[in-house]
Amino acid sequence: MTDFSTDFSLQHAAAGSSARDFIELLKPRVMSLVVFTGFAGLVAAPGHIHPVLAAVAVLCIAVGAGASAAINMWYDRDIDAVMTRTARRPIPSGRVDPAEALAFGVVLAVVSVVVMGLAVNWTAAALLALATLFYVFVYTIWLKRRTPQNIVIGGAAGAFPPMIGWAAVTGGVDLGSVVLFTLIFLWTPPHFWALALFRNADYTRAGVPMMPVVAGPDSTRRQMLAYTLILLPAGAAPYAVGIAGPAYLAGALVMGGLFVLCALNVLWATDDRPAKRMFGFSILHLFTLFALLVGEHLTGGVPS
Known part of the structure; x- marks a missing residue:
């Protein structure tokens, strides 16, 4: 149960939010490995892609991964508040308003998919959308709090980046x-x-x-x-x-x-x-x- 002080701090978080707080919502340390595996899939794929489009594809993978993390932090703010490892994250610590975190994540998710589709190809964009939706709805909302197989099944979301990078080059799977x-x-x-x-x-x-x-x-x-x-x-x-x-x-x-x-x-x-x-x-x-x-x-x- 959330106490009054926590409610008060969350209601007034936006006033004290900084760019660093929003960057933290993206889980940059986790994102770095996700982005690297996406880049590896792009490099290993047969065929060629213009360096600018390759950079756009990798950026979209990074933004999509960060968007998923932000939405995950919004949904898990109640359990994050009681876990030592996560209690100082931006939302439970009161530095970012939950509604703003959700909006931030949704906007980034949509932008990453649209830019991937328009600039690279729609197969890669569809896989990026699938990875985001899988992480948010299948892992975070459905599995995480219901079954010990949460990581086994939900881990598929983190396995998509090299497939997305590959599709950015080849247009297929x-x-x-x-x-x-x-x-x-x-x-x-x-x-x-x-x-x-x-x-x-x-x-x-x-x-x-x-x-x-x-x-x-x-x-x-x-x-x-x-x-x-x-x-x-x-x-x-x-x-x-x-x-x-x-x-x-x-x-x-x-x-x-x-x-x-x-x-x-x-x-x-x-x-x-x-x-x-x-x-x-x-x-x-x-x-x-x-x-x-x-x-x-x-x-x-x-x-x-």
């Missing part, structure tokens, strides 16, 4: 973009469950049915290991379908193996430190794979 989508889709559960393990008290207090809250830490650890084992061949799949070269394959196998070791350490852990390390490593893991993919394509290291 091909096997290569589906492989990149699948890679992120399988990476998402162990990544977020590692966070949920060491933030279990937060999610419990907020009533969010993350896997550790519902199934318990032991079951979550076993599922994390299962996903990292499945992710190992999935990480090699870009090489198998011909969109990555040997340097990528070597890096994917090494990073995938280390991710499995992280999951084993979490499985055997008696405290939260291995989960924190796995969460941090998971970001490095995904970034490294897509950086190798980009590097090979930019240097001509992918066999034709």
